[in-house]
Amino acid sequence: MADTPGAGWVSTSTDEFDETTEEIMRAVYRALSKNGYPETTMAEIASEFEKSKGLLYYHYDSKEAILNDFFTYLCQRLQSSLIEESYEDPYERLLAVVDRILPAAIDDEQLEFRQALFEVRSQAPHNRSYYEQIRRSDRIILETLTETIQQGVETGRFADVDPERRAELLFSTLYGIMERGAALGDRDLVERNREMVRVRLERTLLA
Template identity: 40%
Template structure:
């Protein structure tokens, strides 16, 4: 998680170049300070292309969020060859990294700003609902697999996933909106939660096998 950018390669076409410019402008200015002009300042081609494809900032940002969700889905650790416990820990590390560089930290803060728009904007609400639904289902699927393998206790996978997702969102929001550094503490507590609440005792695992 120490890379300096979510876009490590040259953009593949105009659409990806627009998404990269949006990402850079969002990291620099946040949602409140973001304008089409500032996105255009990061865009290597004619700014008129932005105005041609998008009616305004929010239309562009909603497409950007969909683009980033596709990237997020593609980069979620897929480690079916590992046991469920290792797989779950890898997903939690991916979702709540403790070693963000300054650019990624700025981007995470901007995403917290964007999530706040969902309180009053139905389009943003729909996006973030879809995003959370995907991630919650992925977490629940790993917990369910762990139960089937005898690695995890017989817990409710959906409730476990909801709790972990809420903890992740809470840490991101608190760190983005206060002077408190919360990510490392919450990640440690999630690790403790997996160990104490999910991992099956050795005798229980042996009984299932």
């Protein structure tokens, strides 16, 4: 069996490899959404994989290995999407990040996937690899929020606040809303609180 691929395998530029990566990652997504973290096994992922099952087992020999690459893949997509989004107005960019964490409309599969992700996050204190991946994804979002708020303060669009502390508070609020909504399976809770966050930002952050 081949060595388990790492982040470099996910980021390869070979077209055929990219296609295989995408299909494996989509299979992981579907398996997690349907089964949750505890019940997702290599067999469940293989059943969602549209290509040869042998191809999946050739690249991965454990659930932890494939999830590590899945988290790397998610982080790369998150970082790329945040870089690609271009807004002249820092407030519009800030709202776009809020909408990415708390979507305006979230369907059952998206909610179930977030439930699975929170189950994975609960393993972080006991799994160093998961811990590092979670820290990386959190850092990407926090840095984006901090830079956006800093830009708003410097241009006079936002009130004179501490960008790092405000970003930390905002991210913790958004995360808490999504975690609670996912745990309760309550899309309305997510949508209601998303609107309250937007109102609060308008009242307390805009200059």
